[in-house]
């Protein structure tokens with residue numbers, strides 16, 4: 050009986066390059082997809098995931114070519130069909146969703162019209178009215194608020210998560226038998242990604258679609274898939290149920306994947322302990338609001354409250370993590386901390402000196418002590434300058450030492466970050482992202498700073514590079530006593546390296562606590578929601594079903610009165626709508642901005658779901 | 660509401676531009692050699708007549724006073740009178756200073772209004788021709804980068820760019836008017852007189868359009884939404900027409916707004932070649948004769964056209980792509 054349920058049957062699919070007969074991007078891929086099943090496929094960057102997703106529907110472009118194999122669907126081999134016959138299936142019976150929701154639709158046409166356009170294209174008999182109704186119906190089914198309004202909006206008016214919902218609608222609107230979801234949660238914030246995953250699970254029941262769920266993250270695939278295949282360099286090396294795969298991996302590659310997964314919770318897992326050292330930087334109640342012209346209006350401006358009263362103390366030699374979803378004000382706070390912008394209210398003191406009170410000369414001097422490293426290692430390096438010169442540049446600008454000493458300091462810095470001194474006279478072309486990031490670090494290092502601000506500095510790198518660079522940071526910290534601020538959305542990284550963690554929401558730090566206190570017993574409902582959404586194989590202390598947030602943060606232009614988290618808070622009470630909570634000191638020494646904190650203990654643990 | 664705001668803002672900006680342009684022209688014309696009073700009364704007139712004429716025209720007042728007076732007239736729709744052209748027609752430069760016909764000079768506004776439809780007709784038709792020539796070449800090139808279509812577009816663009824318009828005008832006039840006798844080329848007695856000059860102009864501007872189209876289409880074809888469109892179930896012709904060309908039309912519109920100057924410059928030359936009685940010929944004659952009121956009037960008119968077309972271009976672009984704020 051179960052044989053009958055197979056809808057898509059892939060046999061020996063092999064993809065190569067048209068200019069290289071020996072190349073194998075995909076090598077002998079075979080699997081069956083049954084209706085109502087979610088089949089996971091995981092693989093790292095470059096393993097051929099996206100190529101597979103597109104090869105299944107004959108969507109490969111040069112230089113990729115399908116060498117051999119078949120994709121059977123309803124008795125026909127899709128790969129052998131003419132474009133005309135294929136167009137009756139592709140997009141209609143086989144839906145596709147990619148990893149770039151915001152780029153997947155024409156930016157100049159309202160999303161609704163594009164869904165209707167697609168529907169009319171694959172079902173020529175349909176009337177425009179029927180298509181519109183159908184589109185609205187599915188928009189409502191994926192829980193897009195006020196679908197009639199959003200139907201007429203343009204892709205740029207949607208957030209990443211909402212746009213991914215639109216793309217899900219676009220794929221499901223024809224009621225396809227097969228859905229290919231290619232890494233669809235990858236660009237999204239964790240809480241939003243968790244919502245999308247839950248949506249996919251619900252939709253499977255509603256639409257009884259067979260789903261090929263491709264992901265670069267094993268924990269993500271594990272939460273949705275009935276079975277998971279592991280793709281390594283174009284080959285499927287293992288296929289098993291998620292539980293079997295995690296508990297009893299067969300193939301070496303799967304084992305190494307598992308072992309490389311960062312752990313967040315579990316036995317023997319704890320974050321670095323905070324130490325009470327001297328305070329290096331004090332941030333007191335800083336505010337930053339941007340005024341942007343209202344679209345289409347004559348004089349009106351919107352006040353975007355990016356940072357609204359952040360207070361933070363950073364101790365000598367510690368690692369501070371600042372986490373939060375996109376739009377929470379992390380980047381603005383970063384620019385304030387690096388003094389690239391000054392706050393409109395509040396003060397920042399570094400080593401006892403108020404930065405706003407310093408003259409230009411003293412400021413320049415003090416500035417050497419805190420350095421900002423950015424995420425993008427590509428655009429931040431000049432391409433026509435030899436590496437040694439790039440690193441020497443800050444010394445030349447600041448005129449810090451004698452010319453004769455410069456070379457020695459540059460070479461020393463290169464050695465410290467693990468760059469081969471032989472690279473001194475080469476250009477940056479051809480260097481990996483990790484090497485480039487090392488140049489950036491060396492460039493900051495020659496100034497002998499005390500504080501380094503790392504804005505998603507490691508997030509562009511793969512796991513291996515990441516941990517190598519982290520070793521570099523660690524060594525520098527031990528030898529020079531550096532202090533680091535990690536601005537990151539990667540909770541696993543923060544768990545591993547930060548002593549204390551600040552959680553941001555809508556321009557505020559809603560909780561600031563020691564690593565272990567935050568991860569094991571978060572006080573603020575938002576911290577809990579954020580942690581519960583983190584994909585991990587570890588046993589979550591909080592079940593994601595209980596804490597999963599609905600919706601998205603309100604816009605920083607219209608911040609609701611009272612607690613700004615109220616619109617999404619599962620524990621919101623009457624008082625939350627009236628009174629804006631202030632930071633309360635937590636028993637463990639941290640602080641959180643929530644009315645429930647500081648109430649008697651039973652109420653709190655009730656709130657914590659224990 | 661948005662639209663109204665936009666229009667008010669842009670028209671105000673446009674007025675500022677017009678003010679600046681008119682003052683610049685006004686000031687420049689006062690510093691070039693040649694005394695307008697002397698020019699008007701003619702070389703033979705005695706000096707008293709010149710002085711009297713200058714007084715009459717207010718040429719002795721400070722330049723700012725003169726300018727404000729000019730603006731006042733302008734606001735009433737009076738662009739002044741030509742120095743030389745009588746109401747009746749032919750210029751009177753050679754007539755004696757006391758010839759009574761000298762006082763009956765043509766109004767600049769009339770002169771311009773009489774010719775501007777012809778110039779607009781010429782410019783409009785040439786844009787139509789240019790689009791007809793460029794679209795197939797540019798779109799095909801954009802869809803097939805590196806292939807023969809691309810090379811064809813590049814080749815034709817290079818050839819078109821290197822054809823001087825006066826030469827092309829003469830060759831085409833020889834071929835179509837003299838040899839084949841199917842199209843007239845000199846003067847203007849009806850619509851068919853616009854075709855040849857418009858074609859010559861079109862050849863001049865199409866390289867820009869071909870290039871912009873092919874580059875932007877090629878770029879758009881690499882966008883994610885084009886790449887996934889077939890997977891979503893859209894068919895190729897639809898993707899190209901409804902999405903690629905639609906998106907490519909925005910750079911094209913912008914090009915049009917920017918390159919308008921080149922088009923108008925071409926119009927002047929081509930009108931001269933074909934003896935086409937439009938704004939261009941009027942201007943060139945006025946420059947040769949130092950007929951300041953006409954030069955000023957034409958300059959203001961052309962700036963107004965510039966401002967107007969740029970507003971229209973931005974409006975059209977923001978209708979196509981709402982991300983562009985107007």
Ligand code: SF4
Pocket residue numbers: 573574575612613614615618619620621622625630642643644645
């Ligand atoms: S103050 Fe109220 S709404 Fe805000 S986080 Fe606490 S419980 Fe939720």
